[in-house]
Amino acid sequence: MADRTFRHCPRVAVIGGNKPDPESLKMAYRVGRLLAERGAILVCGGLGGVMEEAARGCREAGGLSLGILPGQEPGEANDYIDIPVATGIGYNRNSMVVLNAAAVIAIDGEYGTLSEIAFARIFGKKIIGLNTWSIPGVIPASSPEEAVTLALEGLE
Numbered sequence: 001m002a003d004r005t006f007r008h009c010p011r012v013a014v015i016g017g018n019k020p021d022p023e024s025l026k027m028a029y030r031v032g033r034l035l036a037e038r039g040a041i042l043v044c045g046g047l048g049g050v051m052e053e054a055a056r057g058c059r060e061a062g063g064l065s066l067g068i069l070p071g072q073e074p075g076e077a078n079d080y081i082d083i084p085v086a087t088g089i090g091y092n093r094n095s096m097v098v099l100n101a102a103a104v105i106a107i108d109g110e111y112g113t114l115s116e117i118a119f120a121r122i123f124g125k126k127i128i129g130l131n132t133w134s135i136p137g138v139i140p141a142s143s144p145e146e147a148v149t150l151a152l153e154g155l156e
Helices: 022-037 050-060 090-099 111-122 144-152
Strands: 011-016 041-044 064-069 083-086 103-107 126-130 138-140
Touching: 011 022, 011 050, 011 090, 011 111, 011 144, 022 041, 022 050, 022 103, 022 126, 022 144, 041 050, 050 064, 064 090, 090 111, 103 111, 103 144, 111 126, 126 144
Parallel strands: 011 041, 011 103, 041 064, 064 083, 103 126, 126 138
Antiparallel strands: none
16 A cells, blocks of 8 residues: 555645746745655645746655646646646646645735635635745745744644
8 A cells, every 4th residue: 555644744735937037936945945855745736937946846845736727637747746636627726736735925916916825815724935925924035044943833
């Protein structure tokens, strides 16, 4: 029988822009790596930009990533997603990304990211922000290390 210890691992969603600036990409990679090193499961939208870099960092540190995709094909996922989940519901999948995590780290992003932040607020999730929307309910972090520490506080 397969080892199922991952059931008890904290899940953290990393949300953010599909076309971020280089600094945001570096932060996303580091966040993904740090989450894996601390035993968390990375949840994201499974596509490019912040999502891909976070998944790459997670993979390279030996972690597990779950990509909740907007389209109907699991093959749409970036190359670093371990478990792609096709939804066929477009941006509506943003609520599913947030629901499948205990905390959210937002990096960069535009209105799709803002919608995920709104869902996180609606569902009572902790939201940490790196170079993203500065709005009530988003706890600002100054580094990937601080973002991961804040996200995992109380979950480990």
